[in-house]
Amino acid sequence: MKQQSTERRLFQYAFMFKKSVAIGLICLIVAVGLELTGPFIAKHLIEEHIVGIETQWHEVTKEDRWTVSYDHKQYKRDDRLSSAEESRGVATILQVGRQYYFVDEEVPMTGSRSFANGQLQVEQSDQSIRVDANQLSLSELYSFFKPEQPSIYWLLALYVVLLLVAACFQFIHTFVLQKASNRIIRKMRDDLFSHVQRLPISYFVNQPAGKIVARITNDTEAIRELYVKVLATFVTSVFYMTGIYVALFLLDVKLALLCLVVVPIIFIWMKVYKYYGGKYNTVVRSTVSDMNGNINEAIQGMSIIQAFRQEKQTSQDFEKLNDKHFFYSRKLVKLSALTSFNLVNVIRNIAFVGLIWYFGSGSLGAEGIVTVGVLYAFVDYLNRLFQPVTDLVNQLPQLEQARVAAGRVFELMNEEGEKVSETPMKRYKGHIEFNDVSFAYNDKDYVLNHISFEVKPGETAAFVGHTGSGKSSIMNVLFRFYDHQKGTVKVDQQSINEWSRQQIRSHMGIVLQDPFIFSGTILSNVTMNDKSISREMAIQSLKAVGADRFIEKLPQQYDTPVRENGDSMSMGERQLISFARALAFDPAILILDEATANIDTETEQLIQKALDVLKQGRTTLVIAHRLSTIKQADQIFVLDRGTIIERGKHEALIKKGGKYHHMYKMQQGALKEPAV
Incomplete structure (x- = not known):
């Protein structure tokens, strides 16, 4: 089946929270639209109300809000004169340099102007006027x-109000999108x-724990930044640029087309x-995972490292990874240095050079290419564009x-x-074949090669x-940690492959040679936070295996906090807790994987009593x-190179004088040399 692209899967996660994302984007569009009205308002303000007085003025008799008193007469701007009003004469106000001049007659608004000796001269291509x-x-x-x-x-x-409203929508947009982003990453981490x-x-056998941890924590955090900052910035920028280009085309099509050169440059870059x-990022992220794996391994084996004085070698191994990370991170820095400040400045300068070239000389003014208001709005938008x-x-x-981080996360998925x-x-009886x-x-x-045996319900097989x-491999196959390639494995006359892994394991318990204790309390390590196991049941299990002898001496007894892997407890104490855990879950089949291998002789006697309790009825x-x-x-199976070479009870195997007899005598100290 073809895998979906990283970008598509990121979009699918965002689509799970489409309502919040849609609200955020709508608020963003409104905010951008309101912000971009500013230059249009400024253009209108300049052209209509500031430089707008440079026009023809009509002498009128009736005074209202638009009339101006000058030289004992009333004047009204040409664009303020209604069709019902009668004009008694026309005057003109023209600007030359920084000064304004009043001419008591109609004068053309186009052409170059000059003032000298009380007269204003207007030069046009076909005539010269002096008034x-x-x-x-x-x-x-x-x-x-x-x-x-x-x-x-x-x-x-109005401009201030629009900015305040835009700020409110911008806040809602930012808040909603960031909230949605955090929900997306929470969902992704849960799924992962x-x-x-x-x-x-088998996957965990081939993968260092640190690498898996890096993908769940570091890589998902990088993706969170994508949703919180990067995508929000990209969406905001795209909407903003689109709005600006729409405004530029409304102002002047030719100038807007000139500014479009920015888009292909950004796309190519x-x-x-x-x-x-x-x-570079692929190498950097992979190296971070390797470093996490290296650190995790070093911390787990710190006692061995220090005991064998391998601190220097361990540091050198880490330094190699650190140097690799530094080398490719520096490449990324160099690549980024070409962008942010330099690239944008170059594009901005090119755009303004094009603007100057477009206007040329003498193109501003009433008869020029654009008006002053359009030029102001255009320069404002151009600055905003960058x-x-x-x-x-x-x-x-x-x-x-x-x-890249998302690619690594989805690769794991x-x-x-x-x-x-x-x-x-339903709880099976535990008949194993x-x-x-x-x-x-x-x-x-x-x-394992052609293994065949049968263990009836309630029996103990060693x-x-x-x-x-092949001892542990048999348990791995029975537990369905791995599936066998040939033959059949049955529980209660039914092939275990017909059940799901969770179903077959639901009535199995296991006690390992090195029991794992989780962070929490003694009780939580017995119940494993399973609601079906009450506090009373857990305490009863601990008492049944004899763990109460050391637990009740503790200040907080059964609620005593324990650290990761139970480092504050002895091996025997950890083993008793693991026995109680197995007993509390009441499995039909119990697997003891060398549960007493690391126990001292005195503790072994206590554990043997716990085992007797644990074995009953299963x-x-x-x-x-x-x-x-x-x-x-009830049965003992002797394995050699994946095959069963002897089977029977202890006494029968001793009498047989075979491999088992030899192993037993060696442990009793009767033999000095191992069998060939």
């Missing part, structure tokens, strides 16, 4: 602006961790950065880092997991043999290291 003109004083000029003041104040107030628990045991940044461009380019490193079936199953079973971990080198003889399979502990077993 008498009066320079307006500051107070006189102010009177011509006075009718426009209410509109100016209203537009400024749940998937990890469905992976077969993003492609280049994706290629090189992707390669803020989202800068944001886009600055987020490229985070984008590639998150994309693509690992084929085991099907989970939580359908309850292996019929001609062969098994290999790599489908080639068989570690498996002995040298290291690598089928027990024992991987034995100390043969003295399995004398009472």
Whole structure:
């Protein structure tokens, strides 16, 4: 089945929270739209109410809010004169340099202007006009602006209100999108961790724990940054740039087309950065995983490292990974240095050079290419355009880092997991049959060869043999940590392959040679937070195996906190807790994997009593290291190189004088040399 692309799967996770994302994007569009009205308001304010007085003025008789008193006469702007009003004469106000002049007649608004000796001259291509003109004083000029003041104040107030409303929508957009982003990552982490628990045991054998931890924590955190910052920035920038280009085209099509050159430059650079940044980030993320694995291994084995004085070698191994990480991180820094500041500045300068070239000389003014208001709005929008461009380019490193991290997360999710079936199953009796079973971990080198045996309900069967003889492999097959390649394994006359792994394990318990204790309390390690096991049941299990002897001496007794792996307890104490855990779950089949191998003789007697309690009423399979502990077993199977070479009870095997007899005598100290 073809795997979906990383980008598509990231989108699918975002789509799970489409309502929140949609609300955030709608608020973003509204905020961008409101912000981009500013230059249009400024353009209108400049053209209509500031430079708008430079036009023809009509002498009128009736006074209203738009009339201006000058030289004992009333004047009204040409665009303020209604069709019903009668004009008694036309005057003109023109600007030359920084001064305004009043001409008591109609004068063309186009052409170059100059003022000298009380006369204003207008030069056009086909004629030259010279008229008498009066320079307006500051107070006189102010009177011509006075009718426009209410509109100016209203537009400024409108602009401020729009900015405040836009800020509110921007806040809602940011809050909603960040909330949605955190929910997306929470969902992704839950899915990833749940998937990890469905992976077969073989995956964890081949993968260092630190690498898996890095993907669940570091890589998902990088993806969180993608949703929280990168995508929000990209979406904001794209909407903002789109709005700006729409506004530019509304102002002037030719100028807007000139500015479109920015888009292909950004697109090309993003492609280049994706290629090189992707390669470098892949190495960086992989190296971070290796470093986590190295650190985890070093911490777990610190006592060995210090005991054998390997601190220097361990540091050198870590330094190699650290140097590799530094080398490729530096490459990323160099790549990013070409963007953020330099690239955007170059594009900005090119855009303004194009703007200057477009206008050329003498193109501004009433007869020029654009008006002053359009030019102001255009320059404002052009400046605004480069803020989202800068944001886009600055987020490229985070984008590639998150994309690579997402690829690593989805790669883990693509690992084929085991099907989970939580359908309850009636407790089976524990009748175990292996019929001609062969098994290999790599489908080639068989570690079990034609194994056949039967263990009836309630019996205790022991498996002995040298290291690598296949004892633990039998338990792995029965527990379905691995599936056998040949033969059949049955429980109560039914093949275990017909049940799900969860069902077959639901009535099995296991006690390992080195029991694992989780962070929490003594009680939580017995119940495993299973609601079906009450506090009373857990305490009763602990008492049944004799663990109450040391627990009740503790200050908090059964609620005593324990650290990871129970480092504050002895091996025997940890083993008793693991026995109580198995007893509390009341399995039909109990597997003891060399449960007494690391126990001292005194503690062994206590554990043997616990074992007697534990075995009652259930089928027990024992991987034995100390043969003295399995004398009472109903059956003993002696394995050698994946095959059963002897079987029977303790006394019968001793009388037989074979492999078992030899192993037993060696442990009793009767033999000095091992058998050939």
